[in-house]
Amino acid sequence: MITRTGRALAYLVTGLPAGILGLAWSVAAALVTALTSVTHLGGHAFLGAAWVTRRLAGVERRRAGWVLGAPIGSPYLPVTGDRLRERVASVARQPASWRDLAWLVLSFPACLVTGVAGIVVAVVGLAAVVAPAWAWAVPNPHAPFPMKPLLTTVPGRFGLTLIGLALLPVTLWLVRALAAASARLAAALLSPGEHRRLVEETARLAETRRRVVDAQAAELRRIERDLHDGAQARIVAAGMTLALAARKLRTDGDPAPDVDLARRQLDDALGELRRLVRGIHPPILTDRGLHAALAALAGDCPFPVTLRGDAGARYPAAVESAAYFVVAEGLTNAAKHADATAGTVSFARAGGVVHVAVTDNGRGGADPGGAGLDGLRRRVEALDGTLTLTSPPGGPTVLLAELPCAS
DSSP states (O other): OHHHHHHHHHHHHHHHHHHHHHHHHHHHHHHHHHHHTTSTTHHHHHHHHHHHHHHHHHHHHHHHHHHHTSOOOOOOOOOOOSSHHHHHHHHHTOHHHHHHHHHHHHHHHHHHHHHHHHHHHHHHHHHHHTHHHHGGGSOOTTOOTTHHHHHHSHHHHHHHHHHHHHTHHHHHHHHHHHHHHHHHHHHHHHSOOHHHHHHHHHHHHHHHHHHHHHHHHHHHHHHHHHIIIIIHHHHHHHHHHHHHHHHHHHHTTOOOHHHHHHHHHHHHHHHHHHHHHHHHOOHHHHHHOHHHHHHHHHHHSSSOEEEESOTTOOOOHHHHHHHHHHHHHHHHHHHHHSOOSOEEEEEEEETTEEEEEEEEOSOOOOOTTOHHHHHHHHHHHTTTOEEEEEOOTTOOEEEEEEEEOOO
16 A cells, blocks of 8 residues: 555656646647648658657556556557658547647646645645654744644644544545546546557457458368369279270170260269369469469450469469459350450459459440359458449440458
8 A cells, every 4th residue: 555655646746747748848849840831841740749749648658557557558550651641641540649649738737736736635644644853843823723732732743643643544545546536537548549449359350351261262272172182083083994894895795885874974973073173262273373273264265365464473362262253253244145255354463452354345234233243242342352343335344353462
C-alpha cells in the first residue's frame, strides 16, 4: 500500500511539469504546422510534430500504466505509403493521432487539479503526523478553536499526531484515488481504441481466411495426386491387362466380346477420371505454373487464342487456381454460347494484385448472373478479389478478375 501510494504521489508531482510541457508543445506544434501548411514543409512539419507527440504520449502511457498497475498498449497502426502525401494521410487517418493531441491539451488542467489536491492532502496529512516537530516554531495565539490548543500546547500537538495517524488511511486513499483518476483519463484517451481493435480483428480474420483457402487448395492438390497416382494408375494397369487378355483370346480364335466391352468401359472411366482430376486441380498448374496451364487451355480451345503473360511468373496456389478456372470458364462460354472466332487471355501482376482478363469477339450479351460465373465470383471473392463481366450486345466480351497477391 505504501509503495502504491508513493507511486501515486510521484505521478501527481511529476504530472504538473508534464502537463505544462504537453500544453506548451501542443500549442507550438499547432502553430508551426498551421504556418507551414501552405508551404512544401507542411507535410514534414506535420509528420515531425506527430512523431514528437507520439513520444510524449508514450511517456504518459508508461506513467499511467505505472499507477494503474497494467501497461497501456500502443494504439498506432503502421504508417503506410511511399510518398509524403500518403504518409501524412496515413497518420492523419488514425484516431490515436488526434487523441494524443487531445490529451496534451487536457493534461495541464487535469494534472493541475489532481496534482495540487493530491499534494495538499499529502502535505497536510504528513504535517499532522509530525506536528510535535514543527508546530512549536509557528505559535499563533490568534488561531481559532480548535486549532489554537492543537498548535500551541504540547498535548494538543501530540493529539494532532494521533488525529493524523487515525486519518492516515484516508489520506493515502485520497492520494491514490486522485492519481488513479488522472491516470484513467490518460488511459481512456491514449489506450488502443475501437479503431485499432477493428483493424487488428480484420487482419486476423483475413489471415485466418487465407489459411483456410490455402488449406483447401492443398487438400484439392492432395486429392488430385491421389486420383492421378492411385485410381487412375490402377485403371490404366487394368486396361493394359484386359488388352493383353483380348489379344491372347484373339490368338486362340475367340473374339472375346466381353473383354473388349470391359476394356472400352475402362477407357471411358479413365477419361471421366481425367476430366474429374482436371476439374479439381489440373496437374500442369502445380508442375509448370499458370502460364503453361493457360497455354494448354488455349491450345484446347476451338478458336485461336492469344496468350499474354510472364511465362516464369508464379503466384500462391490459391491465386493460380482461381485464375485458371476464370480463364477456363471464360473460354468455355465463348466457345459454347458466343460463337467467338478469336480470343485473348492476359495476366499480369500490378503492385499486389494479379489481373486476369479473357476477351473474345463473340456476339456478347452474356448474363453476369449465370450459374457458372456466380461460382467463379464466390471463388474470387474468397480471396478478397473481384470479378467483373463486360458483355454488350454485339461484343466484345471481357471477363476480368483481380486477385490480391501479397506474396
